[in-house]
Amino acid sequence: MTAVSAGRRSTVFAWTRFGVLIAFVVVFLIPIYVLLVTSFKPLTEADPSQAWNLPQTWTTEAWQVAWEKLAPGLWNSVLLAVPGSLLSCALGSMNGYVLSKWRFPGADLLFTLFLFGMFIPYQGVMIPLVQLLVGLNDLTGLQGVFYGGIPGLVLAHVVYGIPIATLIFRNYYVTIPDELIEASRVDGAGMLRTYWSVVLPVSAPAIAVVIIWQFTSLWNDFLFAVFLTGPTSWPATVMLNNIAGAQATPYSQQMAAAILSSIPTMLIYILLGRFFMRGLMAGALKG
Amino acid sequence: MRRARTWLPGLLLVTPSIILIAVFVYGMLGWNFRLAMTDKHDEVSEGEFVGLQNFIDIWDQPRWHLSVQHAIVFTVVFVLGALVLGWLLAFLMEKGIRGEGTFRAIYLFPMAISFVATGIVWRWLMNSGTDERAVGLNRLFDTLGLPQWQWFRDPDWGMAAMALPAVWQMSGYVMALFLAGFRGVPEELREAARVDGCNEWGVYRHVVLPLLRPVTLSALIILGHISLKVFDLIVAVSGKQIITDVPAVFMWVAVFDSHDPAKGATIASYIVLSVAIFVIPYLIWSVRKERRQ
Numbered sequence: 198m199t200a201v202s203a204g205r206r207s208t209v210f211a212w213t214r215f216g217v218l219i220a221f222v223v224v225f226l227i228p229i230y231v232l233l234v235t236s237f238k239p240l241t242e243a244d245p246s247q248a249w250n251l252p253q254t255w256t257t258e259a260w261q262v263a264w265e266k267l268a269p270g271l272w273n274s275v276l277l278a279v280p281g282s283l284l285s286c287a288l289g290s291m292n293g294y295v296l297s298k299w300r301f302p303g304a305d306l307l308f309t310l311f312l313f314g315m316f317i318p319y320q321g322v323m324i325p326l327v328q329l330l331v332g333l334n335d336l337t338g339l340q341g342v343f344y345g346g347i348p349g350l351v352l353a354h355v356v357y358g359i360p361i362a363t364l365i366f367r368n369y370y371v372t373i374p375d376e377l378i379e380a381s382r383v384d385g386a387g388m389l390r391t392y393w394s395v396v397l398p399v400s401a402p403a404i405a406v407v408i409i410w411q412f413t414s415l416w417n418d419f420l421f422a423v424f425l426t427g428p429t430s431w432p433a434t435v436m437l438n439n440i441a442g443a444q445a446t447p448y449s450q451q452m453a454a455a456i457l458s459s460i461p462t463m464l465i466y467i468l469l470g471r472f473f474m475r476g477l478m479a480g481a482l483k484g
Numbered sequence: 485m486r487r488a489r490t491w492l493p494g495l496l497l498v499t500p501s502i503i504l505i506a507v508f509v510y511g512m513l514g515w516n517f518r519l520a521m522t523d524k525h526d527e528v529s530e531g532e533f534v535g536l537q538n539f540i541d542i543w544d545q546p547r548w549h550l551s552v553q554h555a556i557v558f559t560v561v562f563v564l565g566a567l568v569l570g571w572l573l574a575f576l577m578e579k580g581i582r583g584e585g586t587f588r589a590i591y592l593f594p595m596a597i598s599f600v601a602t603g604i605v606w607r608w609l610m611n612s613g614t615d616e617r618a619v620g621l622n623r624l625f626d627t628l629g630l631p632q633w634q635w636f637r638d639p640d641w642g643m644a645a646m647a648l649p650a651v652w653q654m655s656g657y658v659m660a661l662f663l664a665g666f667r668g669v670p671e672e673l674r675e676a677a678r679v680d681g682c683n684e685w686g687v688y689r690h691v692v693l694p695l696l697r698p699v700t701l702s703a704l705i706i707l708g709h710i711s712l713k714v715f716d717l718i719v720a721v722s723g724k725q726i727i728t729d730v731p732a733v734f735m736w737v738a739v740f741d742s743h744d745p746a747k748g749a750t751i752a753s754y755i756v757l758s759v760a761i762f763v764i765p766y767l768i769w770s771v772r773k774e775r776r777q
Contacts, residue, residue: 214576221573222590228605228652231620235608248619249627292498299494307502309771314509316705316763318713320735321756322512324519324749329512356508359501388493417598419716423736434600438720441604448608448619455601466596470589473596474660 236260236453243447259449260457263440267454270436274416274461276347277354277432282411284355289362289407290400294392296363297370298378308367315360323424326353330425345427353425354415362407369403370396405472413462413473433458513756520749527743538750548751551729554643558730559711561647562654566707567700569651570658577659578666588663591656599653603720606649610635610721636721636728646728650717654710658703665699666692705766709759731755 236259238252295301296308330344330352343349373396381391419434426435437458441451466473520538524531542548573591577584594602609620614632622632635645669692677691715732722728724737731751739748 215581218573218576218581218587221569222587225590225594225652225656228594228602228609231608232605245613245617245619245623248623288501292501295494295498299491299497301491301495305771305775307498309767310510311501311505312767312771313760313764314505316709316759316767317509317513318709318732318752318755318759320713320715320732320752321516322508323516323735323752324739324745325512325515326508353508356504359505363501388497413596417600419598419600419719420732423719424739434598434716437598437604438600441600441607441720442723451604452608455604459597459601462596462598463593466593470592474592 232452232456235448236263236456238449240447240449243449259447259453263450263453263457266440266450267433267436267457270431270433271458273347273426273430274432274434274458277350278412278415278461281351281354281358281415282408284351285358285362285411286404286407288355288359289366290397290404291392292359292363293366293368293370293403294396295388296367298373298375298391298396299388308363311360311363313360314357315364319357319420322357323420327424341427341429344425345430347426347430350421350425350430350432353421354411354418358411358414361410365407365410366400366403369400369406373399402472402475405469406475409465409469409472413465416462516749516756517753519745520753522746524746525744527745531746538746539753542747542750542754547726547729547734550726551731551734554728555712555714555730557641557643558647558650558714559708561644562650562711562714563704563707565647565651566655566658567703569655570703571662573655573659574662574666577663588656588660591659593656594653595657597653599650599716600720602649602653603717606652607721610645610648612637639727642727646718646721649721650711650714654707658707661699661703662696665696669695701766705763709763712758713755 234249234251237255237257238247239254239256239258242250242252242254292311296304327344330349333343333349334340334345337343343352377395378391381395386394416432417434418432419438422432422435426432431439437454440446440454519531521533521535522531523529523534523537573587577587581587611618611620611622612634613619614622615626618626618632621635625632633645634642636642638645673691673695674687677687682690713732714730715736718728718730718733719736724733724741731754735748735751735755738744738751
């Protein structure tokens, strides 16, 4: 008797649980519905009374206009995010290797000092950073390269990406048995040779996590871009904000531009979600 | 202690990063703090040392009071909202459910989108127009017979509304953290508690929840530091309007519109201090914990 009622209670619980989860799925997808539906509406259907309706005539007008406005920004974002994430990867891998397998006195303290760099609000370095990059422009005579250009923005992202990249690689390399490193040492290989022949060949998972994590952060960054770049070097986020901030831009174009700017990171998330997850966890669960 | 010849190459290999972190993180934090202690209130003046004067003077400005209040309301609603929702979703999923992969993917995908794109769609959703001018949620609520709101334009609760998109974006992340936490509790421990006479609720209360404390702390730290420096989302939803001002936006205005470096640096220093005050103890604690293991 009790077994039956307990069984029934757990069935009820299972269905309630499923129902609540489905309800949240609906809530989570509302903004996506709005983005898609609005972006395919012609201007004639912009009336508030039709706000939630599907378009009566589907059109890609808004998408075309949004693409024309946003394309230079998307290209700048590619020029920013691809080299930026590769450089972060290189630095992070070397640091992680040393801090896990080739430690020196004070390595733990140094690692903690690095980690703090991951949590600092970048506002706290922004004014000196602008001054330094302006100084580099003057020093090199390359106006619009460091301050107001993509190279300066890449530099900033690579430097402030060192902590998270180091953390991910270090935590991954800790799982490589010390015996492998020792064996390589006994064979007479030095630090760089061991790195090259033993550590790097097994690094693929960590490389994927760092590249995906850094690519996503660089692509989505707004703060550095707004302080450090100018109209010709604005990445997609800044251009998107400008497009959407202009009163005259119809909702359909705003939404189409928002989707366009999100496509690369969404694709990464869909295709490589597993690695994306590991990057997320690395930020929280150390060791 | 091993011989220096063994560890010196390692130190050399990380030296470039050490220099970069030393200059760009610690050097610039110090430089910013130094600037905040001068009277360089325009682009051209040299800036005389004035001690902590700017840190005191800023409290005379009504806009600063507003932006601090706003940041507090935003932080409370965002952190609690994302924590509770993320925990709930993880709790409902932790024992495995059909289609778990799909649920997880849907809850988590907002993480892949920029705060700017999120801000644009939520600005539409939280449009304050009502009745025949209503779009977004107000239109939906009107149709359903629910009350319509001012959302982020509400003078008292605007910042609570502003936290909604942030909760939407980050609660999937919290869910993923808690799900990993739940799954990390060994089944033997739960079983042992059941043998000792605990019912399922007791198992949660006495075994699972205490073991989730480190995860909860990590989530709190991550959400808290995101919240205190929130910038993109506010700018994308409402621009530089004072009704939704927060310290990060105020700092931006001070630098670019008021051309007052010392004031910008002062606000930035306050933001850094507000984060450092809980992140530094957390980092020391977690590195020590790791060393013990």
